[in-house]
Amino acid sequence: MVFTHDTDMTLMHAAALANTGPALGDEDREELPDLPALLAWMDRWEWTGARPTTAAEVDAVRALRPRLREIWSRDEEGLVEAANALLEEGRALPRLVRHGAFGWHVHATSDDAPFARRISVEVGMALVDVIRAGETDRLKVCAGDDCEDLLIDLSKNRSRKFCGGTCGTRANVAAYRARKASAG
Numbered sequence: 001m002v003f004t005h006d007t008d009m010t011l012m013h014a015a016a017l018a019n020t021g022p023a024l025g026d027e028d029r030e031e032l033p034d035l036p037a038l039l040a041w042m043d044r045w046e047w048t049g050a051r052p053t054t055a056a057e058v059d060a061v062r063a064l065r066p067r068l069r070e071i072w073s074r075d076e077e078g079l080v081e082a083a084n085a086l087l088e089e090g091r092a093l094p095r096l097v098r099h100g101a102f103g104w105h106v107h108a109t110s111d112d113a114p115f116a117r118r119i120s121v122e123v124g125m126a127l128v129d130v131i132r133a134g135e136t137d138r139l140k141v142c143a144g145d146d147c148e149d150l151l152i153d154l155s156k157n158r159s160r161k162f163c164g165g166t167c168g169t170r171a172n173v174a175a176y177r178a179r180k181a182s183a184g
C-alpha cells in the first residue's frame with residue numbers, strides 16, 4: 001500500500017478502466033460493449049451504490065477512458081488542474097463512510113449519483129493524494145512494445161514498467177533470448 005487503501009484501489013481501477021478501450025495496435029478493443037459488461041466490471045472492482053441502468057450511462061463511462069489516458073500523461077501542474085476540474089465538475093462533497101469489509105474511507109459523491117460521475121470524482125480525490133504525496137511519477141504508461149496501456153506503479157521501489165497484460169512476460173522472454181544469444 002503506497003497511499004490509503006481506497007486511493008490505491010481507485011488508481012488501479014482508473015488504469016484498468018482506461019485499458020478496457022481501444023488501444024495502440026488494438027483499435028477495436030472494447031471490453032465494455034454493453035450494460036451487462038459494465039455491471040460485471042463494477043462488481044469486479046467491488047463498487048457499491050446505484051447501478052447503471054441505461055446505455056447512456058455506459059457511454060458516459062466509456063467517455064472517461066480517453067480523458068483518463070490524457071490525464072495520465074500530464075505533469076504535476078497539469079494533474080493539479082485535472083484533479084480540481086474533476087472535483088468541481090462532479091460537485092465533490094467528501095464524507096467518511098464505512099461499509100462491508102472496508103474501514104473508514106472517503107466517498108465524495110452521493111451513492112445514487114451517476115456512475116461515471118462517481119468514478120471521475122473518486123479519481124479526482126485519488127489525484128489529490130498522489131499530488132500531495134509528491135508521487136505523480138507513479139502514473140505510468142506500459143513500457144511494452146506496441147502497448148500504451150496505463151498502469152499505476154504501487155511497488156516499493158517504483159520499478160513497475162509493464163501493464164497487467166502479457167507485456168512483462170514478453171519483455172522477460174526477449175531479454176532472456178538476447179542474453180542467451182550474446183552468451184552463445
Ligand SMILES: [Zn+2]
Nearest residue numbers: 099102105107
Ligand atoms: Zn466505499
Ligand SMILES: [Zn+2]
Nearest residue numbers: 142147163167
Ligand atoms: Zn502493456
